[in-house]
Amino acid sequence: MSTTAEDDAALLRRTAAGDLSAFDTIVDRHEAAVHRFVMTLGGDDVDDVLQETFISAWRSAASYHGTGTVRSWLLSIARNIHRHQVRDAVRQPANSALTIPLDALAERAGWGRDPAEQRRLDTALARDVLVRAFRQLMAEEREVLVLRELEGYSGDETAAALGLTVAAMKSRLHRARLHLAAAVRQLDSPHPESGGAHGT
């Protein structure tokens, strides 16, 4: 465990014992990371999620047992609050995307494609296509891609933040990458099919 992680854990113990200044330091250290995570998850209530996350963390500081980093613990709280808010606001469709067989997913992502198939990831179009493809993914897929690809968190920390085992996190990451590749391929096609990357 890193020194920072030990310090964070000590700060939370002091928080649980009533030391408000200790929690101020936790906020100083982690508000930027939690904010980035919440922003990437999307939604209109960034302030609400951010505030509820830290208030919840302050109230439950005694429940932190040091099995992951404090940062991953905060992200897991943010994720749960975000999901509750989204669930309350919009009933989510059934998530068939997470159960598509890997073969079919790989095919959509371009496994076995014709070598002559045009790919334009190196063009100015790529940025827009990649951003749109990312936004098509399910929340579970966006979360794992943000933590691993963009934030560069370790496998252990990502798994802890998502409440998954490392093996389950890896499986989700693999599928998320293939889904992203499938969505990019579909959007980047000169003749995109209807239905999106998650269509059947």
Add this chain to the structure above:
Amino acid sequence: MARDDLGLDTIVAGLRCRDVLDALSDYLDNSLLTERRLAVERHLAGCDRCARFGGDVSEMLSAFRRALPAPSPIGVERSARLRASIKHAQGVAPT
């Protein structure tokens, strides 16, 4: 049930394409054990489809890391609102 009209059960250098597909993310993350990594690399050296697909996914992920805009920083005002809400919850007047 696994289908094989894609040719995923093709064996090259002792590994099926399906096994390489399963291991692709771990391979790209350099988290395979050495023996497994070498087996995947032997397969990739002899299998154009897997090599092309692995290269495509790797290239796409690199482009993704460059393309997705970094979220805007928290900013002074949002940070102040956060701290005020925490102090309110704690029953402490904001400083």
